[in-house]
Amino acid sequence: MSTREMTSPPPTKLLSKVPEITIWFWIIKVLCTTVGESFADFINVALGVGLVETAVIFTGVTAVVLAVQMRLRGYRTGAYWLTVVLLSITGTLYTDLLTDQAGVPLWISAGVFSAMLAVVFTIWFVKERTLSIHSITIRPREAFYWLAVLVTFALGTALGDWTLDLTGWGPGASILLPLILIGIVTPLWRFGANPVLAFWIAYILTRPLGANIGDWLSLTAPEGGLGLGTLTTSIIFLLAILATVVYLSISKTDTVERASGTAAPPVTPGRRRTALGILAGVAVATVMLLAYTSSLPHKSALADEGPAATCQAGSAAPTQPEAQAAAQANFPAPNMAEFRTITSDTLAFVKKGDQTAAAARVTDLETAWDDNQSALNAADCAAWTYIDKQIDPVLSAVRAPTPKPATEQTALKNLLATLGGA
Structure with missing residues (x-):
């Protein structure tokens, strides 16, 4: 053309x-x-x-x-x-x-x-x-x-x-x-x-x-x-x-003015x-x-990009207590403990006003969550989707150019509650 x-x-x-x-x-x-x-x-x-x-x-x-x-x-x-x-x-x-x-x-x-x-x-x-x-x-x-x-x-x-x-x-x-x-x-x-x-x-x-x-x-x-x-x-x-x-x-x-005029x-x-x-x-x-x-038998190539869409298309999103119970029942205990520890550490750094340490620790949370995405999503897609949507505002709040401690703490506490933390 x-x-x-x-x-x-x-x-x-x-x-x-x-x-x-x-x-x-x-x-x-x-x-x-x-x-x-x-x-x-x-x-x-x-x-x-x-x-x-x-x-x-x-x-x-x-x-x-x-x-x-x-x-x-x-x-x-x-x-x-x-x-x-x-x-x-x-x-x-x-x-x-x-x-x-x-x-x-x-x-x-x-x-x-x-x-x-x-x-x-x-x-x-x-x-x-x-x-x-x-x-x-x-x-x-x-x-x-x-x-x-x-x-x-x-x-x-x-x-x-x-x-x-x-x-x-x-x-x-x-x-x-x-x-x-x-x-x-x-x-x-x-x-x-x-x-x-x-x-x-x-x-x-x-x-x-x-x-x-x-x-x-x-x-x-x-x-x-x-x-x-x-x-x-x-x-x-x-x-x-x-x-x-x-x-x-x-x-x-x-x-158009400099076009070569090739025959149509x-x-x-x-x-x-x-x-x-x-x-x-x-x-x-x-x-x-x-x-x-x-x-043919196959796995969706979008599974790693957005498995949440597959879950949400067929069922209603769980409530916070339902997601918490499902995660506790279906996700490996070591993974849940790791997520809770990282989230608690990040919250502690935010409360101390150490934003640099909080940003570094929240990256650990993102990495740990992404590394276990396939296994957790397979274990309970709905619970994975719910928690994943809670992690996004945590990342946004902690990494904001001008972080707001109240917003950070709210997002972190919501996530920690779902993860079963205090």
Whole structure:
């Protein structure tokens, strides 16, 4: 997809708010989606900020940057791709909120976001008579465009995670499916498929592709990854995005005004119908592959990322006494004693005003909890989910830039009570 979509009437080039669709567009798009996965996980999990808090923060930052982007009169490389990066992170967080926080099954999330995208496209087309991104020359069209981008990120996240849940594929193998599908869509676009349809299909598929690459790089070797961690992966890809943006800003190869004018693929009714038929066949074959793979014995690849969603989807969350009783009955006593000791130590440091020691000790809690995650979740998923949600506010409170002792003590005492401590 290296030329502009063929639409009528032609876009006003001088006012275009989007880049030329070249190989650079797709490279930086994948880089952005990888950052969306890894950086969201780093802020939420590694720093212990919490899923809801992280989503609120990035929603606010995205709104500010998007407002600036909307006020620009033309395409600016840095502003455009910064907006894409933030929308990638925010869209990922919205899907995670539904899955991990609200316990909504991934197939429902995928259906909801698919319906939302269909509504956005329908209203956009009815009002503007085109869905081509190279018709983004006025603010109403740009508003539809950015809303569609946000929904595609959320949808791509849900579809990617749902695929992992259905198949049990590891992060490395999971890269292949979206990569192969993109490899099919590209020659079909050149053959004569509807360019707007081909563009948006590829745009959605780059989300699970980038996310799976991020997981493959960041997860540990036992989990099927290279073990770089979310922070290192985020830094690598942010630097790659920065280098690409600098190059494009200097070379101007991503601007419509400097586009090479490569001949557009031939478009005939016969070719268009043939390409559409092939796309439909590929979609059916993909569904059949996923259905067959799902029927085979396997462990969900999301078990290590978010087992809480599996528990919550099928049963009501326990109360604090129920979670405490279940943990005492089903979790190994040495583990429970270790968690209580660490939590008590952290609370003691907070009461003494030794924030440095408290932060160090709470990291011990996070490490011990994560190291035993698989065994504890298998022993009692509901109890694990309940305690895990109590640990998040503890991490957030103790690691806050300006810690509030009252908030810290409340979170620690709540956790200690569930763990069976005094």
